[in-house]
Every structure is written in structure tokens, then in C-alpha cells.
Amino acid sequence: MERIIEYQDVTFRYEGDDENHVLPLTINGITLNIEKGSFAAVLGRNGSGKSTLAKLTNAIHLPEDGRVLVEGLDTSEEKNVELIRRKVGMVFQNPDNQIVATIVEDDVAFGPENLGIEPDEIRRRVDDALKAVGMYEFRLAEPHKLSGGQKQRVAIAGILAMQTDCIVLDEPTAMLDPIGRREVLATVQRLNRERGITVLMITHFMEEAVQADRVIVLDHGKVFLDGCPRDVFTNTQAIERCGLTVPQATALTRALADSGISIRTDVLTEEECVEAVLKACGKE
Amino acid sequence: MRDLTIGQYYPGQSLLHKTDPRVKIILTLVFIFIIFFCKNFFSLGLMVAALLAGVLLSRVPLKMMLKSMRAITFIIIITALLNLFYSTGGKVLVSFKFFKITDTGVYTAIFVAVRIMALIVGSTLLTYTTTPTMLTDAIERLLKPLKLFHVPVHTLAMMMTLALRFIPTLMEEIDKIMNAQKARGADLESGGLMQRAKALVPILIPLFVSSFRRAYELAFAMECRCYTGGEGRTRMKQMKLKGLDSVLIVGCAVLLGGVIALNIFFKAFNVG
Amino acid sequence: MPIIRLENVTHNYGDGTPLCVSAIKNINIEIEEGELVGIIGHTGSGKSTLIQHLNGLLSPTQGRVWIDGEDIWQNKKNIRSVRFKVGLCFQYPEYQLFEETVFKDIAFGPKNMKLSEEEIKQRVLEAAEFVGLTPELLEKSPFDLSGGEKRRAAIAGVMAMKPKILVLDEPTAGLDPRGKESILKLILRYKEATGATVLLVTHNMEDVARIATKILVMNRAQVLMYDTVKNVFAHSEELEKIGLTVPQITRVCRELKKRGLDLDESIYTVEDACAALLPLLKKGVG
Numbered sequence: 009m010e011r012i013i014e015y016q017d018v019t020f021r022y023e024g025d026d027e028n029h030v031l032p033l034t035i036n037g038i039t040l041n042i043e044k045g046s047f048a049a050v051l052g053r054n055g056s057g058k059s060t061l062a063k064l065t066n067a068i069h070l071p072e073d074g075r076v077l078v079e080g081l082d083t084s085e086e087k088n089v090e091l092i093r094r095k096v097g098m099v100f101q102n103p104d105n106q107i108v109a110t111i112v113e114d115d116v117a118f119g120p121e122n123l124g125i126e127p128d129e130i131r132r133r134v135d136d137a138l139k140a141v142g143m144y145e146f147r148l149a150e151p152h153k154l155s156g157g158q159k160q161r162v163a164i165a166g167i168l169a170m171q172t173d174c175i176v177l178d179e180p181t182a183m184l185d186p187i188g189r190r191e192v193l194a195t196v197q198r199l200n201r202e203r204g205i206t207v208l209m210i211t212h213f214m215e216e217a218v219q220a221d222r223v224i225v226l227d228h229g230k231v232f233l234d235g236c237p238r239d240v241f242t243n244t245q246a247i248e249r250c251g252l253t254v255p256q257a258t259a260l261t262r263a264l265a266d267s268g269i270s271i272r273t274d275v276l277t278e279e280e281c282v283e284a285v286l287k288a289c290g291k292e
Numbered sequence: 293m294r295d296l297t298i299g300q301y302y303p304g305q306s307l308l309h310k311t312d313p314r315v316k317i318i319l320t321l322v323f324i325f326i327i328f329f330c331k332n333f334f335s336l337g338l339m340v341a342a343l344l345a346g347v348l349l350s351r352v353p354l355k356m357m358l359k360s361m362r363a364i365t366f367i368i369i370i371t372a373l374l375n376l377f378y379s380t381g382g383k384v385l386v387s388f389k390f391f392k393i394t395d396t397g398v399y400t401a402i403f404v405a406v407r408i409m410a411l412i413v414g415s416t417l418l419t420y421t422t423t424p425t426m427l428t429d430a431i432e433r434l435l436k437p438l439k440l441f442h443v444p445v446h447t448l449a450m451m452m453t454l455a456l457r458f459i460p461t462l463m464e465e466i467d468k469i470m471n472a473q474k475a476r477g478a479d480l481e482s483g484g485l486m487q488r489a490k491a492l493v494p495i496l497i498p499l500f501v502s503s504f505r506r507a508y509e510l511a512f513a514m515e516c517r518c519y520t521g522g523e524g525r526t527r528m529k530q531m532k533l534k535g536l537d538s539v540l541i542v543g544c545a546v547l548l549g550g551v552i553a554l555n556i557f558f559k560a561f562n563v564g
Numbered sequence: 565m566p567i568i569r570l571e572n573v574t575h576n577y578g579d580g581t582p583l584c585v586s587a588i589k590n591i592n593i594e595i596e597e598g599e600l601v602g603i604i605g606h607t608g609s610g611k612s613t614l615i616q617h618l619n620g621l622l623s624p625t626q627g628r629v630w631i632d633g634e635d636i637w638q639n640k641k642n643i644r645s646v647r648f649k650v651g652l653c654f655q656y657p658e659y660q661l662f663e664e665t666v667f668k669d670i671a672f673g674p675k676n677m678k679l680s681e682e683e684i685k686q687r688v689l690e691a692a693e694f695v696g697l698t699p700e701l702l703e704k705s706p707f708d709l710s711g712g713e714k715r716r717a718a719i720a721g722v723m724a725m726k727p728k729i730l731v732l733d734e735p736t737a738g739l740d741p742r743g744k745e746s747i748l749k750l751i752l753r754y755k756e757a758t759g760a761t762v763l764l765v766t767h768n769m770e771d772v773a774r775i776a777t778k779i780l781v782m783n784r785a786q787v788l789m790y791d792t793v794k795n796v797f798a799h800s801e802e803l804e805k806i807g808l809t810v811p812q813i814t815r816v817c818r819e820l821k822k823r824g825l826d827l828d829e830s831i832y833t834v835e836d837a838c839a840a841l842l843p844l845l846k847k848g849v850g
Contacts, residue, residue: 053740054711068512090518098516105506106513110425110457117528119517130528152460155607166517182738185607186767186809212740251742256770256812256834263838269845278812282819288845289825471621472660475652476721477644477676494672497662501707 012174012206013042013065013096018074019229020060034060035071036229044173047200047207049217052226053251058210061226062178065208066096079173094123097167101179103159104152112154112162113138113147119170130169137168140203141195157188161195168199174206175199181213193219214241214253218276225250242274257281264288300360302420307536308350309421313430315537319544320418326551327410331562335554336406342547343410343417352420360416361409368408376401396563403563428452433531446522454510462503469498565633566594567729567761568618573627575613587613589785591627595763595778597728600755602772602793603765605782606807611765614782615731618763619650632728648677651727655734657718661706666697666717669706673725691724694757695750712743716750723754730754731763736771744768748775770811773797773832781808798830813837 020035034057042048052058063069064076067083078096081088097119100106109115113134120130138144141161151159160180167175177196181189193216200207209220217223223240225233227250233240241247241254244262248254254262257278264285265273271288275281308316323339330336347357361368375397382396419427432449439445473494474480480491555562573591578584588610595601605611616622617629620636620643629636636646651673654660663669670691674684692702695716701709706717719735732751736744748771755762766772772779772793779796781789783806789796796803800810800818810832817831817840825844831837 054743066516068516090520093516093518098513100509100513102506102509104461105509108457108510108514108517109453111423114425114528118514118519121525121527122518122520124524124526127526127528127530130526134528150460151457152464170517187606187807251740253741257816259834260813260816260837260841263834264841264845267838267842269842271845278816278819281816282823285816285820285825285841285845286823468654469660471616472654472657473672474621475619475647475654476660476673476725477647478672479644479676494660494662498660501662502659 009043009046011041012044012079013040013208014075014077015040015061015064016075016077018064018071018076020057020064020069020071033072034229035064037074038226038229038231039074040224040231040234042174042206042208044206045200045204046222047197047220048209048222048224049220050208050210050224050226051212051214051217051252052232054212056226056250057229058212058226059178062098062176062208062210065174065176066093066098068098094170095172096174096176097170097172099160099163099167099175099177099180101182103156103163103183106163106166107151107159110150111147112143112149112151115151115162116147116165116169119166123170133169133171134165137165138162140168140199141165155188156184157191160184160188160192164192164195164199168205172205174208177207177209179210179212181211181216189213189216212252214255218255225252227251238274238276241276261285300416300419301423302350302352302356304351304421306349306351306421308346308417310536311421311540312531312533312537313422313426314434314531315533315540316418316422317427317430317434319540320415322544322548323414324411326548327407327414329548329555330407330551331555332558333403333561333563334558335551336403336410338547338550338554340406340410342543343413346417347413350417350421352417356420357413357416360420361412364408364412368405371408372401372405375404399563424456425453428456429527429529430531446525450522458506461506462499465502466495466499469495566630567597567632568593568595569630570594570617571628571630573617573624573629575617575622576625579625586785588617591787593780593787593790595761597761598759600752600762600764600775600777602776602779603763603782604767604769604772604779604808605788606767609782610785611782612733615652615733615763615765618729618731619652620646621652644676648673648725649727650729650731651722651725653719653722653730653732653735655737657722657735658711658714660721661714661718664705665703666692666706666709667702669717670702670721670724673721677725687724687726688720691720694723694754695720696746712739712746715739715743715747719747719750726758727760728758729761729763731765733765734767735764736766736768744771751775769809769832773811773814781806793832794830797832800829 015038018035018038019033021033022031024031050058050061060069064071065078067089070084076083078092081092083092107115108118116134116137117130120133135144138147141164143158143161143165146154146158151162181192184192196207196209197219199205211217218237218241220237223235223237224231225240232250233243233246241258244254244258255276257275257280261271261273261275261281261284264271269288272284275284327339330339347354376393377391377397379394379397379400382394384392384394386393428449432445435445478491478494570591570593573588574586575588576584576586591614603611613622617624623637631646631650636643661669663672667688670688671684674687697713697716697720701713706714709717736747739747751762752775754760764776776793778791779793780787781796789799797810797814800814803810813834814832817827817837818829821827821829827840831840
């Protein structure tokens with residue numbers, strides 16, 4: 009599979025207040041490839057380096073050591089920065105602090121306008137992007153009157169209109185209520201499936217990571233677990249060791265197995281859990 | 293506080309709403325100029341009539357127009373009174389002690405009051421029919437020639453847009469911080485001037501801190517969307533002069549001519 | 565006597581205009597002393613309007629609010645003293661920090677109560693201990709703390725007023741599982757040490773299920789249910805109908821019951837589910 013983002017032995021640290029005070033490495037030697045068209049979730053505790061990993065993708069941060077490549081372009085080369093930002097769009101945590109214009113459609117147009125696209129083409133892209141995230145009927149609304157989930161969808165549309173290949177979302181749902189979270193997750197999933205857009209989503213909600221193709225768990229700036237959701241989340245011990253939780257369905261079958269019941273323990277969803285329990289009962 | 297709207301816009305589809313915002317801004321300026329040019333009630337009357345036509349054309353309810361006047365009623369009254377008492381000449385109507393009210397005074401007072409009201413309605417008509425975004429856009433385009441003199445026109449316009457975008461957000465934030473501090477027993481309502489000023493500290497500091505954080509994050513978000521300033525940017529919404537706009541420009545020229553004619557014709561009735 | 569009593573409370577925004585909406589409508593509720601009540605409901609259901617009535621930040625358009633047997637609007641001038649009795653900690657409280665040091669910030673509430681220097685100091689130290697902030701941290705600027713520490717410092721600022729009723733709006737928002745856990749623990753610690761009544765507004769059903777004694781469900785400006793955790797989760801389908809998510813484990817058990825297992829329908833923790841299933845499974849196997 010073609011790679012869209014490559015981290016090659018990357019380290020990164022934030023600058024301290026003064027020269028004598030050197031902060032520890034936030035990213036401590038990460039090597040990772042993100043495949044084109046995939047939906048990867050990055051999970052980890054606060055301070056595990058997951059947000060920093062996102063900001064390394066489009067040259068907001070530059071690695072101290074190692075390289076980050078986006079479609080082969082090195083982020084630390086000045087001349088690549090604009091090209092990279094045309095390929096990788098970013099959605100941030102706080103929905104209020106990324107909307108620029110006083111009208112929804114003007115905000116979505118902001119990116120393409122910066123790229124110098126022709127007006128007619130911008131109009132076409134803006135309408136298309138707003139439809140794709142289900143916000144077309146709000147195109148003339150004022151952003152501050154929207155809900156958190158709606159604002160995040162506008163932010164996503166703003167990236168779509170730039171026609172990037174990849175969207176990096178840095179905890180896009182952390183400040184939203186459950187309904188907003190569902191809206192955003194469904195939108196992201198749809199864009200990944202229907203438009204083949206690569207998604208790299210940083211989150212600390214295990215329920216969201218379960219929906220991805222691949223889950224990368226960071227701990228202390230290193231990749232701690234990496235695999236499909238089933239492999240990652242059924243590794244209950246490891247998940248709990250790095251301060252995260254597993255789905256309750258998984259926890260239940262694990263607890264039953266630990267009590268001596270012979271039951272499948274690699275369940276991830278409610279349905280699987282129900283089936284596993286029924287099977288263990290001999291009801292199936 | 294949340295109800296506060298800056299540059300109030302009254303949504304609509306009228307001819308005035310559709311007029312090019314650049315034309316509207318220039319015509320408003322011209323209109324203000326002509327109003328000051330009016331010398332007597334006849335020419336002023338012509339302008340008021342034109343203004344009423346504009347209001348009707350905009351389909352903004354008259355009530356909304358009067359609302360915009362409420363805030364400055366005080367100023368109108370004061371100015372009128374000053375003119376009433378300080379004008380000299382003409383027939384004395386009433387007099388007691390130091391005060392003398394003359395017929396010239398009465399005329400001038402009315403004339404000035406009507407003039408101010410016309411000015412307010414004229415400029416409100418602009419903000420009622422033009423969204424803040426359109427206004428800033430138009431200002432940016434009108435000021436473009438200043439770029440030759442190294443005036444950062446685009447940056448200024450962008451700052452205006454961002455200010456408009458964040459005013460409601462910050463208002464909401466002030467509300468939240470005030471409530472949070474009140475919940476800890478902050479007393480914002482009593483005490484002398486110094487005490488009240490001091491009571492603002494727990495509100496202003498968090499507000500500044502969060503504004504800086506917002507500005508920082510916003511700058512990142514804008515950079516990520518390839519913003520590098522005005523150079524090489526295009527705009528989705530284009531502004532092109534249409535037939536309608538030329539009609540308005542011609543109309544305005546006719547008004548100017550009319551006012552000059554009336555000023556000369558009724559010279560004898562000039563006020564002030 | 566209930567410590568909180570709301571009698572027919574209605575609050576309208578934009579009263580007297582055509583845009584008038586009732587954020588809460590005819591709320592009648594009695595909360596007994598010492599309960600830990602989870603308040604749930606989706607955004608716009610009236611939760612935050614409700615809690616702002618408890619400490620007099622909002623006054624009811626209609627109806628009365630009784631705290632500790634007193635009608636709080638009886639004497640309007642005294643409304644500030646109600647805020648010391650009912651400590652309200654808003655969502656993302658770390659954004660209200662403003663003082664030079666953490667100590668001074670926590671002391672803001674007690675100072676407004678006009679306590680003696682001695683008493684203030686004691687209150688601050690006590691509150692810092694509740695939330696697990698070490699004495700060295702107290703001398704730092706609040707802006708130099710980590711995210712989690714800021715949150716705890718802000719909560720300490722409310723606890724330092726030693727409110728008899730502690731109301732927290734989404735205290736765990738934005739935290740990772742361990743951060744959440746530690747916040748919930750310190751809330752329990754405060755409750756145990758002071759015997760306070762605690763109201764916890766949250767979207768997280770799993771938190772509520774674990775620590776609350778009762779749940780209050782708000783929907784469309786009204787109280788839909790106010791009952792024990794068990795009884796509320798027994799209506800899990802109803803909760804889902806109004807757009808709330810119930811714990812995954814509750815849904816699993818509900819489905820198992822439908823498929824013929826003899827299970828209690830109000831299970832809401834993994835431990836309970838495990839305990840209930842074990843005998844059934846052992847029987848099945850045996």
C-alpha cells in the first residue's frame with residue numbers, strides 16, 4: 009500500500025522557559041507509516057505525545073531528530089511546507105478557534121481562496137464540501153450560533169474544500185457532547201469510505217478508536233501498541249497498563265474468562281459480546 | 293450582553309440588499325456630503341424624500357429605522373436645544389433673563405435635528421442592508437489603491453473580519469467567567485469606583501489569557517489552511533457593477549443637482 | 565427536610581418578547597441531604613439553567629427555590645451568601661484561574677466570605693489536600709500548572725468555601741480515563757469528609773452509574789425521572805429514545821435478557837454483570 013505519512017525515527021521536545029531548563033522528549037523515537045486511504049486512530053493518555061504527533065504532520069512542529077515525510081516531502085524543508093499543507097489538512101480541538109469568517113460558506117471558502125483558486129471553482133468546492141458534511145442548509149448561518157458538532161463539521165468542510173488527500177484531526181470531539189461526537193465521527197467515517205480520504209484521528213475516546221481500521225496507542229512518546237482494533241483492545245492488560253480503558257463488552261468477557269468460564273475473549277462490540285455469552289451458556 | 297449585535301444587519305432580498313456594497317459605501321458618503329450641502333428646507337426636504345424612498349426600497353420596517361435613532365435621541369435633543377438658544381438674529385419669540393428664543397433659532401434647531409436624523413437613517417440603511425463581511429470586503433477593495441503607499445489594506449480588513457467573528461464568542465466567554473467568579477462570591481455590583489474596578493481583575497485576567505490562547509490557536513489554524521497574507525489570494529464572492537448600481541449612481545447625481553438648484557432658487561430661505 | 569427544594573420553578577429567556585423560551589418549566593424536585601445526584605440530559609435540556617438556580621445566579625421567572633429550608637430569594641440582598649452554601653463549579657473551571665499563586669486563587673472564595681486570615685489559610689490547605697495538590701504547587705502561578713492540576717486547583721477554589729452542597733458541571737470533560745478517575749475520587753473524598761450533598765452534571769453515563777446514588781434526567785426543560793440509579797437504568801430504552809446513551813454493559817444485559825437469560829434489567833457495571841452471569845454460565849456449562 010502507498011504511504012501518505014511516514015515518521016522515521018522521530019523525536020521532538022518542547023522548548024523550556026529558559027536554556028537551563030530542558031524539557032524531556034515528548035516524542036521519543038517513533039517510526040510509523042500511515043497508508044493512503046486508511047483510517048487510523050491514535051490513542052493515549054494526556055501527555056502521551058498524541059497531539060504532538062498530529063502537529064508533526066504538517067510542519068507546525070518540526071522533529072528534533074529523524075524525519076517526517078508527507079507523500080515523500082520532508083516537512084523540515086521550508087519550500088515543502090505549503091505543498092504539504094495542501095495535502096494534509098488539520099482540524100483542531102476547539103471548534104471556536106479555527107473558524108475565521110462570520111458566515112459559514114465564507115469560512116469554507118477561506119482555504120481555497122488562500123490557494124488562489126478561481127471564484128467559480130471555489131463556489132463549486134464550497135457547495136460540495138458543505139453537502140459532504142451535511143451542513144449545506146447552514147451555509148449562510150453565523151458560526152457562533154451553531155452547536156459544537158456543527159462547527160467541527162464546518163471545519164472539516166473547510167479542509168475538504170482544499171481537496172487535501174489526508175485529514176488529521178487533533179481530538180476533534182474532546183469538547184463536544186455525545187450527539188456532537190457522533191456527528192463528527194460519522195462524518196469522518198463517511199469521508200474515509202466514500203471519498204477515500206486518509207484519516208488520522210487523535211482521540212482519547214476508546215469508543216471512537218474502535219471504529220477505525222487501525223489503532224495506534226502512544227505511551228510516553230513511544231508507540232506502545234499498533235494494530236487492528238480487535239488486537240489492540242483485547243490486549244486488556246496492556247491497555248490498562250498505559251492508563252486507558254477497554255470497551256465494557258471486552259471487559260465483561262475477560263472478567264468471565266478470568267473466573268474460569270470458557271468464553272471467547274476477543275469480542276469488541278455489544279453484538280459479539282451477546283453472542284459469546286449465549287454460546288458459553290450453550291444457548292446457541 | 294449576548295443580544296448585542298455590531299453593525300446590525302437586517303436580512304432581506306431587496307434591491308438595496310443586492311446593490312454592490314462598494315457602491316453603497318460611496319453613495320452613503322456622497323449622501324452625507326450632500327446633506328451637509330443643503331442650505332434650506334426645500335433642498336433638505338428633497339433629501340428626506342429621497343431617503344424615505346430608500347427606506348421603502350430596502351423593505352426594512354420603519355420601526356427598525358426608528359430603533360436605530362433611539363440611542364442618539366439625547367444627542368439630537370442637546371444639539372437642537374443649543375441651536376435654539378444660541379442662534380441670534382430674527383424675531384424674538386420668547387425671552388426671559390438671559391435666554392432669548394428667536395424664530396431663526398427655532399428654524400435652525402429643527403433644521404439641525406432633521407439633518408442629524410437624516411444622517412443616521414442614511415448610514416443605518418447601509419449597515420441594515422449589508423452584512424459585516426460584505427462591508428469589510430468592500431472597504432478592502434475600495435482602499436486597495438492605498439497599497440501603493442504601503443498601507444496594509446488586506447491585513448486591516450482581515451483584522452476587522454476576525455474582530456467581527458470573535459465578538460460574540462468573547463461576549464459569551466465574559467458571561468461564563470463572570471458567572472464562575474460570582475459563584476465564588478465575587479461582588480461585582482457594590483462598592484465605590486475603585487472597588488468596582490478591582491472587582492474586574494478576576495474577570496479581565498482570565499479573559500486576556502483565553503483571548504491570547506485563542507489568537508495563538510487561530511493563527512495556527514489559519515496557517516494550516518495555507519494563509520500567507522493577501523498576496524495571491526482569490527475571493528469566492530466577486531463584486532461586479534451591475535445595471536442596478538449605475539441607476540443608483542445616476543440617481544444620486546440627480547439628487548446632487550436638485551439640491552444645488554434648490555439651494556440657489558430658494559436662497560432667500562437659507563437657514564443659518 | 566430536603567436540603568434542596570424547587571417548587572414549580574420556571575425560567576424563561578427573553579421574557580415578554582416573541583422569542584421567549586422556557587429553559588426549564590415547572591420543575592418540582594426535592595433532594596435529600598447527603599445524596600450524590602447525577603444530572604443527565606443532552607445539551608439544551610435545561611441542565612445548566614437548573615443548576616444556576618441553586619446558587620442564585622439565575623432567578624426563577626416563576627416558582628421558588630428553597631435551600632436548607634430557606635427561600636433564597638426571600639431577601640435579595642443576601643443572595644451572595646447562598647453562593648457560599650451552594651458551591652458551583654462550572655465546566656472547564658481552569659479558565660477562571662486568575663491570581664498570582666495557586667494559594668491566592670483558592671483563597672478567592674474564602675476571602676469573599678470575609679473569613680479571618682487564619683481561617684482562610686486553613687481552608688486553602690484543606691481544599692488543596694482534598695484535590696491532592698502538594699504545598700509546593702500552591703506557591704506556583706496557576707498558569708504554570710499542568711492541565712490536570714489546573715482543573716484540580718479550580719475545583720479546590722470551590723471546595724475551599726466548604727459548601728454544604730457542591731454542584732459540578734462536567735468536571736471530567738476533556739480528561740483521559742485516569743484523570744477522570746482521580747477527579748471522581750476527590751469528589752467522593754470531599755463528600756465523605758464533609759457530608760456534603762453533591763450534584764454532578766455529566767454526559768458520561770458510566771461515571772454516573774459508578775458513583776451516584778440517584779439520577780435526575782432532564783428532557784425538554786422538564787424533569788423526566790428522578791430516582792435511584794438502578795431504577796433509572798431499568799428504563800434504559802426510554803433513555804435512549806430521548807437521545808441519551810446508556811452504558812454499553814446495560815445494553816448487553818438488556819439484549820441477553822431478551823434472548824432468554826434470566827437477568828436483572830438494571831445492571832450498569834461490569835462487576836454486577838459478571839456477578840449476575842457467573843451462576844447462569846456455570847449452570848449452563850454444568
